[in-house]
Protein backbone atom coordinates (compact mmCIF):
# COMPACT_ATOMS: atom_id res chain seq x y z
CA UNK A 271 0.00 0.00 0.00
CA UNK A 272 1.18 3.50 -0.80
CA UNK A 273 -0.14 5.13 2.36
CA UNK A 274 2.52 7.02 4.30
CA UNK A 275 1.80 7.34 8.01
CA UNK A 276 3.19 9.91 10.43
CA UNK A 277 2.40 9.73 14.13
CA UNK A 278 2.85 12.88 16.23
CA UNK A 279 3.06 13.20 20.00
CA UNK A 280 0.03 15.48 20.01
CA UNK A 281 -2.50 17.38 17.93
CA UNK A 282 -0.43 20.56 18.18
CA UNK A 283 2.64 19.00 16.56
CA UNK A 284 0.48 17.45 13.86
CA UNK A 285 -1.13 20.80 13.06
CA UNK A 286 2.28 22.45 12.77
CA UNK A 287 3.69 19.72 10.52
CA UNK A 288 0.68 19.87 8.22
CA UNK A 289 0.83 23.67 7.98
CA UNK A 290 4.56 23.41 7.18
CA UNK A 291 3.82 20.82 4.50
CA UNK A 292 1.20 23.05 2.84
CA UNK A 293 3.48 26.10 3.09
CA UNK A 294 6.28 24.13 1.43
CA UNK A 295 3.98 22.93 -1.37
CA UNK A 296 2.87 26.53 -1.86
CA UNK A 297 6.47 27.70 -2.14
CA UNK A 298 7.17 25.05 -4.76
CA UNK A 299 3.91 25.67 -6.64
CA UNK A 300 2.52 29.18 -6.04
CA UNK A 301 -0.54 28.32 -8.17
CA UNK A 302 -1.33 25.32 -5.94
CA UNK A 303 -4.93 24.06 -6.10
CA UNK A 304 -5.89 23.04 -2.58
CA UNK A 305 -8.88 20.98 -1.45
CA UNK A 306 -9.91 21.92 2.09
CA UNK A 307 -11.93 20.33 4.91
CA UNK A 308 -13.93 21.64 7.85
CA UNK A 309 -14.65 20.07 11.24
CA UNK A 310 -12.93 20.37 14.61
CA UNK A 311 -9.75 18.53 13.65
CA UNK A 312 -8.49 21.09 11.09
CA UNK A 313 -8.83 24.05 13.48
CA UNK A 314 -5.25 23.69 14.76
CA UNK A 315 -3.98 23.32 11.20
CA UNK A 316 -5.73 26.53 10.12
CA UNK A 317 -4.39 28.35 13.18
CA UNK A 318 -0.84 27.32 12.27
CA UNK A 319 -1.41 28.14 8.60
CA UNK A 320 -2.48 31.68 9.56
CA UNK A 321 0.56 32.00 11.82
CA UNK A 322 2.92 30.92 9.04
CA UNK A 323 1.20 33.31 6.63
CA UNK A 324 1.76 36.18 9.09
CA UNK A 325 5.27 35.32 10.27
CA UNK A 326 6.88 33.70 7.27
CA UNK A 327 4.65 35.25 4.61
CA UNK A 328 3.15 32.07 3.11
CA UNK A 329 1.79 33.49 -0.11
CA UNK A 330 -1.71 32.41 -1.14
CA UNK A 331 -2.16 35.16 -3.74
CA UNK A 332 -1.96 32.77 -6.70
CA UNK A 333 -3.38 29.70 -4.95
CA UNK A 334 -6.88 28.30 -5.50
CA UNK A 335 -9.09 26.50 -2.98
CA UNK A 336 -12.04 24.14 -3.26
CA UNK A 337 -13.87 23.12 -0.11
CA UNK A 338 -15.17 19.59 0.16
CA UNK A 339 -18.75 20.22 1.15
CA UNK A 340 -21.52 22.52 2.35
CA UNK A 341 -24.89 22.12 4.06
CA UNK A 342 -27.86 22.06 1.72
CA UNK A 343 -30.27 25.00 2.04
CA UNK A 344 -27.60 27.07 3.78
CA UNK A 345 -26.33 30.24 2.07
CA UNK A 346 -22.71 31.44 2.21
CA UNK A 347 -23.52 34.24 4.65
CA UNK A 348 -25.21 32.03 7.25
CA UNK A 349 -23.14 31.67 10.44
CA UNK A 350 -23.53 27.85 10.49
CA UNK A 351 -22.30 27.46 6.91
CA UNK A 352 -18.93 25.89 6.14
CA UNK A 353 -18.22 28.96 4.07
CA UNK A 354 -18.40 31.11 7.21
CA UNK A 355 -16.29 28.58 9.12
CA UNK A 356 -13.59 28.98 6.45
CA UNK A 357 -13.87 32.77 6.56
CA UNK A 358 -13.44 32.78 10.34
CA UNK A 359 -10.59 30.31 10.52
CA UNK A 360 -8.61 30.88 7.33
CA UNK A 361 -9.74 33.03 4.41
CA UNK A 362 -9.97 36.40 6.13
CA UNK A 363 -6.51 35.97 7.63
CA UNK A 364 -4.53 35.15 4.46
CA UNK A 365 -3.84 36.95 1.19
CA UNK A 366 -5.90 34.65 -1.02
CA UNK A 367 -7.51 36.27 -4.07
CA UNK A 368 -11.22 35.92 -3.29
CA UNK A 369 -11.95 35.00 -6.91
CA UNK A 370 -9.86 31.87 -6.33
CA UNK A 371 -12.03 30.61 -3.44
CA UNK A 372 -14.44 27.96 -4.68
CA UNK A 373 -17.36 26.74 -2.64
CA UNK A 374 -20.51 24.76 -3.16
CA UNK A 375 -23.48 27.10 -2.74
CA UNK A 376 -25.83 25.31 -0.34
CA UNK A 377 -28.62 27.72 -1.22
CA UNK A 378 -28.44 27.09 -4.98
CA UNK A 379 -31.88 26.86 -6.63
CA UNK A 380 -30.90 23.72 -8.51
CA UNK A 381 -28.58 21.55 -6.35
CA UNK A 382 -27.86 19.05 -9.14
CA UNK A 383 -26.76 21.87 -11.46
CA UNK A 384 -24.69 23.34 -8.63
CA UNK A 385 -22.86 20.02 -8.25
CA UNK A 386 -22.13 19.94 -11.98
CA UNK A 387 -20.90 23.52 -11.89
CA UNK A 388 -18.47 22.58 -9.09
CA UNK A 389 -17.08 19.61 -10.99
CA UNK A 390 -16.60 21.86 -14.04
CA UNK A 391 -14.77 24.46 -11.91
CA UNK A 392 -12.42 21.81 -10.53
CA UNK A 393 -11.71 20.62 -14.08
CA UNK A 394 -11.16 24.20 -15.28
CA UNK A 395 -8.65 24.75 -12.45
CA UNK A 396 -6.68 21.75 -13.74
CA UNK A 397 -7.77 19.43 -10.90
CA UNK A 398 -6.84 19.46 -7.22
CA UNK A 399 -3.11 19.25 -6.43
CA UNK A 400 -3.37 18.62 -2.70
CA UNK A 401 -6.55 17.50 -0.98
CA UNK A 402 -6.51 17.93 2.80
CA UNK A 403 -9.01 15.69 4.59
CA UNK A 404 -10.38 14.95 8.03
CA UNK A 405 -12.31 11.79 8.75
CA UNK A 406 -15.73 11.38 10.34
CA UNK A 407 -16.09 9.05 13.32
CA UNK A 408 -18.01 6.68 11.00
CA UNK A 409 -15.31 6.75 8.30
CA UNK A 410 -16.84 9.41 6.06
CA UNK A 411 -14.66 11.71 3.99
CA UNK A 412 -16.14 14.98 2.81
CA UNK A 413 -19.74 14.04 3.43
CA UNK A 414 -19.52 10.64 1.74
CA UNK A 415 -21.30 8.64 4.39
CA UNK A 416 -21.02 4.84 4.84
CA UNK A 417 -23.67 3.15 2.69
CA UNK A 418 -24.35 0.20 0.41
CA UNK A 419 -22.97 2.23 -2.47
CA UNK A 420 -21.00 5.44 -2.86
CA UNK A 421 -21.33 8.22 -5.42
CA UNK A 422 -18.40 9.16 -7.66
CA UNK A 423 -19.01 12.85 -8.28
CA UNK A 424 -20.24 15.89 -6.37
CA UNK A 425 -23.79 15.20 -5.23
CA UNK A 426 -26.51 15.76 -2.65
CA UNK A 427 -26.06 13.61 0.47
CA UNK A 428 -28.27 12.71 3.41
CA UNK A 429 -26.39 13.12 6.69
CA UNK A 430 -26.40 10.47 9.38
CA UNK A 431 -27.43 11.43 12.89
CA UNK A 432 -23.89 10.79 14.20
CA UNK A 433 -22.53 13.22 11.59
CA UNK A 434 -25.16 15.84 12.41
CA UNK A 435 -24.25 15.50 16.10
CA UNK A 436 -20.56 15.99 15.28
CA UNK A 437 -21.47 19.21 13.46
CA UNK A 438 -23.82 20.58 16.12
CA UNK A 439 -21.25 23.03 17.50
CA UNK A 440 -21.67 25.13 14.32
CA UNK A 441 -25.40 25.30 15.10
CA UNK A 442 -25.37 26.45 18.73
CA UNK A 443 -24.88 22.88 19.97
CA UNK A 444 -28.41 22.02 18.81
CA UNK A 445 -28.45 18.92 16.61
CA UNK A 446 -32.03 19.64 15.48
CA UNK A 447 -30.76 22.77 13.74
CA UNK A 448 -28.09 20.89 11.75
CA UNK A 449 -29.35 20.45 8.17
CA UNK A 450 -30.28 16.91 7.14
CA UNK A 451 -28.73 17.17 3.73
CA UNK A 452 -25.54 18.56 2.25
CA UNK A 453 -23.61 18.89 -1.00
CA UNK A 454 -20.31 17.02 -1.13
CA UNK A 455 -17.52 16.19 -3.50
CA UNK A 456 -17.86 12.53 -4.46
CA UNK A 457 -15.39 9.72 -3.95
CA UNK A 458 -13.88 10.10 -7.44
CA UNK A 459 -13.65 13.88 -7.04
CA UNK A 460 -11.55 13.26 -3.92
CA UNK A 461 -9.55 10.33 -5.30
CA UNK A 462 -8.58 12.28 -8.43
CA UNK A 463 -6.62 14.81 -6.36
CA UNK A 464 -2.91 14.41 -7.18
CA UNK A 465 -2.03 13.99 -3.54
CA UNK A 466 -4.04 13.57 -0.35
CA UNK A 467 -3.23 14.35 3.28
CA UNK A 468 -5.65 13.05 5.90
CA UNK A 469 -5.45 14.12 9.53
CA UNK A 470 -7.08 12.44 12.52
CA UNK A 471 -6.69 13.03 16.24
CA UNK A 472 -8.08 11.51 19.41
CA UNK A 473 -9.00 8.04 20.62
CA UNK A 474 -12.50 8.28 19.14
CA UNK A 475 -10.94 8.14 15.65
CA UNK A 476 -8.66 5.13 16.37
CA UNK A 477 -11.12 2.47 15.16
CA UNK A 478 -11.93 4.16 11.85
CA UNK A 479 -8.26 5.01 11.25
CA UNK A 480 -7.24 1.36 11.57
CA UNK A 481 -10.18 0.26 9.38
CA UNK A 482 -9.20 2.88 6.80
CA UNK A 483 -5.55 1.83 6.67
CA UNK A 484 -5.61 -1.91 7.40
CA UNK A 485 -9.19 -2.94 6.64
CA UNK A 486 -10.87 -4.11 3.42
CA UNK A 487 -12.11 -1.64 0.81
CA UNK A 488 -15.74 -1.22 1.65
CA UNK A 489 -18.42 1.35 1.03
CA UNK A 490 -19.22 0.94 4.74
CA UNK A 491 -15.88 2.67 5.42
CA UNK A 492 -15.60 5.30 2.65
CA UNK A 493 -12.08 6.35 3.73
CA UNK A 494 -10.82 2.81 2.99
CA UNK A 495 -10.86 3.70 -0.72
CA UNK A 496 -7.91 5.99 -0.08
CA UNK A 497 -5.85 2.76 -0.15
CA UNK A 498 -6.30 2.92 -3.94
CA UNK A 499 -4.66 6.32 -4.19
CA UNK A 500 -0.96 6.49 -5.17
CA UNK A 501 -0.03 9.37 -2.86
CA UNK A 502 -1.74 9.50 0.52
CA UNK A 503 -0.16 10.81 3.69
CA UNK A 504 -2.02 10.02 6.93
CA UNK A 505 -1.11 12.28 9.85
CA UNK A 506 -2.17 11.08 13.30
CA UNK A 507 -1.67 11.84 16.94
CA UNK A 508 -0.78 8.90 19.21
CA UNK A 509 -4.35 8.36 20.36
CA UNK A 510 -5.71 8.06 16.81
CA UNK A 511 -2.85 5.72 15.81
CA UNK A 512 -3.44 3.30 18.67
CA UNK A 513 -5.26 0.66 16.61
CA UNK A 514 -2.76 0.49 13.74
CA UNK A 515 -0.86 -2.72 13.01
CA UNK A 516 2.23 -0.84 11.85
CA UNK A 517 3.20 2.57 13.19
Ligand code: GLP
Pocket residue numbers: 307308309310311312338339403404405406407410411412413433436437
Ligand atom coordinates in the same frame (compact mmCIF):
# COMPACT_ATOMS: atom_id res chain seq x y z
C1 GLP B 1 -17.57 16.93 8.91
C2 GLP B 1 -16.92 17.22 7.57
C3 GLP B 1 -15.80 16.26 7.27
C4 GLP B 1 -14.89 16.12 8.49
C5 GLP B 1 -15.69 15.56 9.63
C6 GLP B 1 -14.87 15.27 10.87
O1 GLP B 1 -18.60 16.01 8.84
N1 GLP B 1 -17.85 17.24 6.48
O2 GLP B 1 -15.07 16.76 6.15
O3 GLP B 1 -13.80 15.33 8.20
O4 GLP B 1 -16.68 16.49 9.92
O5 GLP B 1 -15.07 16.23 11.83
P1 GLP B 1 -14.19 16.43 13.11
O6 GLP B 1 -12.86 16.87 12.64
O7 GLP B 1 -14.91 17.50 13.85
O8 GLP B 1 -14.16 15.12 13.82
